[in-house]
Amino acid sequence: MSAQAGFIAERLVRWADELGFDAVGITTPEAFRALPYDAPSALDRYIAAGHHGDMAWMELHRERRRDPGTLWPETRSIIVAAASYAPEADPLAILHEPHRAALSVYARGKDYHDILKSRLKQLARRIAAETDADVKVFVDTAPLMEKPLAAAAGIGWQGKHTNLVSRTHGSWLFLGAILTTALLPETRSRGDHCGSCTRCLDICPTRAFPAPYTLDARRCIAYLTIEHQGHIPREFREPIGNRVFGCDDCLAVCPWNKFAVASREARFGARPETDNPPLAELLTLDDAAFRTRFAGTPIKRTGRDRFMRNVLIAAGNTRDPALTSLIAQCLTDASPLVRAMAVWALARVAPADTLRAEANTQARYETDAQVRAEWDFELTCAQGLSDSKSAIG
Ligand code: B12
Ligand code: SF4
Structure with missing residues (x-):
């Protein structure tokens, strides 16, 4: 590891903060593969069980998705950056107002893909400017498993609801990654702090978790209301309630949210037209x-x-x-x-x-x-x- 690599790693935290990220970490393809729950095999099991439903793209790009070293063989380090979108008020309160649409917190502002991508590109440019390394930026839609990467980079751990949980930001983090040919010093992966808590599993209105740490997307309201292209099966229609776009239930009950600070939500520009509008308005x-x-x-x-x-x-x-x-x-x-x-x-x-x-x-x-x-x-x-x-x- 060069002295310059250590210098970049130190600056990374400051750069990420300046660009509006709330956490950043560094991992490698080897550390990702060494996670105790073997994320590539977990993806294989998920697809074999049909848990991805009609998200055919998961199967199509499975080989690249299961390992960042296959996605881009020159990758030596992976920088994972996270931005909090913690809400100011209880996002489940809207479920008691059946005449208004419950739009999940992540969907209430400007599209986070656009915002995160632009921030990640700026971060990647700074890294590239300080090294001779190549960089590639990925947010959400790329065939990359961002949650286990973030866990390997020490930003948090994958909770029983499968999302990344952080001791400082709870369950409210967006994730993005930069792959680079530079060899940077790794940040340490942290253990699982879910303990015996099962709140996220117990609250799920559609019983989408066949087991802790396993989601059957076909039963998840986020999948049914956003990804699923056909008719929504009859058994899920009543449990959906007024959740018109996505679902926050399993995230919102996570006890680690008590440490999350809402101030950065403003950076995603919450907009009045997505503020849980009346159904009567949307029906037209x-x-x-x-x-x-x-x-x-x-x-x-x-x-x-x-x-x-x-x-x-x-x-x-x-x-x-x-x-x-x-x-x-x-x-x-x-x-x-x-x-x-x-x-x-x-x-x-x-x-x-x-x-x-x-x-x-x-x-x-x-x-x-x-x-x-x-x-x-x-x-x-x-x-x-x-x-x-x-x-x-
Ligand atoms: C496909 C997808 C979905 C699908 C499927 C979700 C899923 N869990 O797979 C659907 C449409 C349902 C969905 C919903 C949501 N999503 Co989504 N989604 C993705 C996407 C594109 C890929 C996820 C993936 O690879 N799934 C494949 C399976 C194999 O992964 P998995 O369920 O996480 O399985 C892991 C566990 O089973 C674990 N495991 C297995 N055994 C064990 C045992 C132990 C002990 C442990 C610890 C772990 C473990 O290993 C597996 C691999 O890591 C990512 C972006 C990306 N490129 O990564 C965003 C992403 C995961 N989604 C995100 C968000 C915000 C959401 C929603 C909250 C949106 C909403 N409010 O409606 C919900 C949350 C629902 C939920 N409980 O997961 C964020 C999550 C951020 C975070 N903090 O984790 C991501 C990372 C997007 C982003 N860039 O920020 N999503
Ligand atoms: S997002 Fe909602 S439906 Fe999906 S797993 Fe979490 S609680 Fe269940």
């Missing part, structure tokens, strides 16, 4: 209005149709007849994703005769097989309900 969004409203935020990534699918599930979960006409308007939407969830939501807010009246005007013209199946299911349930009522009467 067409494509243009969706794009305008959520431009520059992570929310735009789902596109309008998937977002409306989620809004309709939340609307159905209000069980409020006052939303009937707004939901009914979605029965003629161009997207079958939206129409299907409009049927489901209508069946929850409207009386059976309104459902049947809508079926007479809409269902008979429905051409999409899955939307027809939603109609058939809900009309059969409504019929069963009125049969049992008349049997009792």
Whole structure:
């Protein structure tokens, strides 16, 4: 290790702080491979079990993702930088306001990918300027396992909810990495401090953890509302509640959050249009209005149709007849994703005769097989309900 490498490592902490990062660490491909839980094999098991659902890109780039040395064989050191997005108020309070959309904390500001990437590039430029080394910057979408890398770099540990937890920032850290050909002194990996706590596992509304430290993404609300492209399976619709984009439950109950300081959230520019808006407002969004409203935020990534699918599930979960006409308007939407969830939501807010009246005007013209199946299911349930009522009467 050269004296210059030690000098860079010392400066790194100051540079990272100046650029708005809250923690930084250095690891190597060898240290990553030596983690006690063998992250590359854990990825293999995750994919073999189908836990990635329809995120086919995880399987497609598996070889590169499972080892930074395969992604870029010249890599000698990996700098992991983390930025806190700790919220100012309890992010679970919104779950008690069913008429408003719960948008997860990470999605409420400007898109963190853009912000972190720009900061990481500036950090990488400083490293490159001080050495002859090559550098490459990665945030989130690259085939790299950022959480075990951050654990190997000593920023924290992977908690039972699988996210990186830090003793100083709790569960509220975004991560990014810089790969470099420079050999820099490693920072030490720290142990697991979850102890016997199981709060994150116990609170999950969809029971997405088959075991501690293992997530079945197919059951996770973050996956269902953001990544999943099709209809959301029936068993998850009620547990989703009013969570329209992502989920914070397992992060928010982590006891280590008590040390997290909210001041840096402002750097992600929380915006009023993502501040848990009323569902009634969102139910009227067409494509243009969706794009305008959520431009520059992570929310735009789902596109309008998937977002409306989620809004309709939340609307159905209000069980409020006052939303009937707004939901009914979605029965003629161009997207079958939206129409299907409009049927489901209508069946929850409207009386059976309104459902049947809508079926007479809409269902008979429905051409999409899955939307027809939603109609058939809900009309059969409504019929069963009125049969049992008349049997009792
Ligand atoms: C795919 C993905 C998702 C998927 C799947 C998540 C998952 N756990 O795999 C979905 C869509 C569900 C998702 C959701 C969220 N995500 Co996401 N996601 C990713 C992504 C792109 C890849 C993650 C990955 O590699 N998964 C593969 C599997 C194999 O990894 P794993 O579940 O972590 O499995 C590990 C454990 O099982 C562990 N393990 C196995 N056995 C044992 C035993 C012991 C004792 C221990 C300690 C560990 C252990 O080894 C495995 C490998 O490390 C990363 C960005 C990146 N490039 O890394 C962001 C990332 C993980 N997501 C992030 C965030 C913020 C979220 C959400 C909080 C967003 C939200 N509010 O809705 C939720 C959290 C849900 C949750 N409980 O995980 C952050 C997490 C930051 C942090 N502090 O950890 C990341 C790092 C993005 C970023 N750049 O900041 N995400
Ligand atoms: S983000 Fe929500 S749904 Fe996903 S694992 Fe955590 S608590 Fe469960």
